[in-house]
Amino acid sequence: MSMALIVLAAGKGTRMKSDSPKVLHRIAQAPMLWHALRAGQALEPARTVVVAGHGAEAVEASALDYDPEIRVVIQSEQLGTGHAVRQAEPALQGFEGDAIVLYGDTPFLSEETLAAMQAARQTHDVVVLGFEAADPGRYGRLKMAGDQLDAIVEFKDASDEERAITLCNSGVMAMDAGRMMALLAKVSNDNAAGEYYLTDLVGLARAEGLTATAVVCDEAETMGINSRPELAAAEQAFQARARAALLENGVALPAPETVHLALGHRHRARYRDRAQRGLRPRRDG
Template sequence: MSTSLIVLAAGQGTRMNSDRPKVLHELGGVPLFAHALGAGRALEPERVVLVTGHGSAAVAKAARALDPEIEVVVQEEQLGTAHAVAQARDALDGADGDAVVLYGDTPFISGETLGAMQAARATGADIVVLGFEAADPGRYGRLVVEGGQLHRIVEFKDASATERAIALCNSGVVAADSALLFDLIDAVGNDNAAGEYYLTDIVEVARGRGLSAVVVTCDEAETLGINTRAELAAAEAQFQAMKRAEAVANGVTLVAPETVFFAFDTWIGRDALIEPNVVFGPGVTVESGARIRAFSHLEGAHGSRDAVVGPYARLRPGAELAEGAKVGNFVEIKNAEIAPGAKVNHLTYIGDAFVGAE
């Protein structure tokens, strides 16, 4: 069964207190929405549609830099999540299979979780909703489940006291047959406290037609949404903790893990050693046995096996260190290749160049 992704990225994010669209604020060195796209790639989607709104031109530019094949559509008026998803209809015209709705400001949904939703669809559920047990349900929408079936999703503003006592909450992520999804959206109204067209209402519409809906759950941490700069800072801390733990589990030595900062796509080989106060920007690969010494900054660079960088070195985009190459303190390399065993020991700038082998 083929799958398409619909990523909602239209919100202004007024609580960010920023002129920049919320989804362009960075987490792990890339725009927030890139994390949703990355998780969605686990489903090997046939088509990917990004629904933009506020700052649509800037968001579209950033999206196409990440994925030239992405389809970008605009939600001119923000009339609710169902209305936002409906903007993807033309872009998915003729698409077979499922559509999965993700959110550009919810960066931690994992590929494994999306795989579990896909598996639930394969067992025959017409609609699959991602839920989580909230420690403090607060203002989340509640999932009303009876006999293993999801009967409806109630937004907090519209929930009764009994419904507000439910701890099973809605993440917003939904999977359904693409044609069915848009058909259900057509039946959604806006008779609610906010006067919006809620995507959540498709569950009640589907149940009224005798269709099935089920809930797949994930850890609450996966559902963290970003609405303020404080939440963005907390998300960055969570992201860095995850990346550090992943690196150590993969055989990388971090001398002082809490001082090393990773990007979304950082890749480090086993038995590499990273000293304190190292920052990896996007596009860095470090092979096995390499050593990145203290207070170094790398971006768009590659360090081969047994290469040594730093301390106090900067590798800029296009820097390529061959096996055993060494870059010392206060050295900056940009768009240059350092051949096997070559040494650039200190106080040097090398750009657009080739340094031969030892």
């Protein structure tokens, strides 16, 4: 089954206290957007769409620097995640296969987790990535009935009973691309935030007799970056994992804490041949 990536990267990131778009702040000397794109490459996508908004020109330039074949679309108004994903529809014209929604400010999803979601799509129409939260806070909650996911309830709209659930929504979702867009056309903004929620797709799918489930990953994989302290924590997490990997592979690091590593740029080699042949990047919307 072919896979398309839809990477949401439209947010301003007010808590960063910076004029730069949030997804362009760096972890291991690379924009966090690149980390999210790199994670998605494990699925060998046939098409990648980045949804830009705040600082769209800079986000587009960064995305195309990572991969000139990425299609960039614009979310001119911030009307929710469902609205953001729907902006990718023109860029998916003619595509047949699954779409998975990732986030440009969630850089640490593992290849194993994404592979598990892909495998779950063989038996369920909708697959959502969840995690058991140490402090569920204001995350959306996953309402399960055995291995079936009945609904995702946003915190603002949740009852006290629903807020007691500790299985939380990461926002990552996979399903057939055409069906995703058809269901998004039915999403309403009749909720506490007045937004179009991507999470409403689960309830709409279930109402049509489709199946849904959740794949559960470690909470650390779903780390979202919204502030300078979280950016610093993400840098520390990347460096710790990268150093540990080197040590496990026999690299001598007498003082690991003094070694600072950067995200590799090996991905560029894939696109060098296309660039040399004069093939141009694409932009939609």
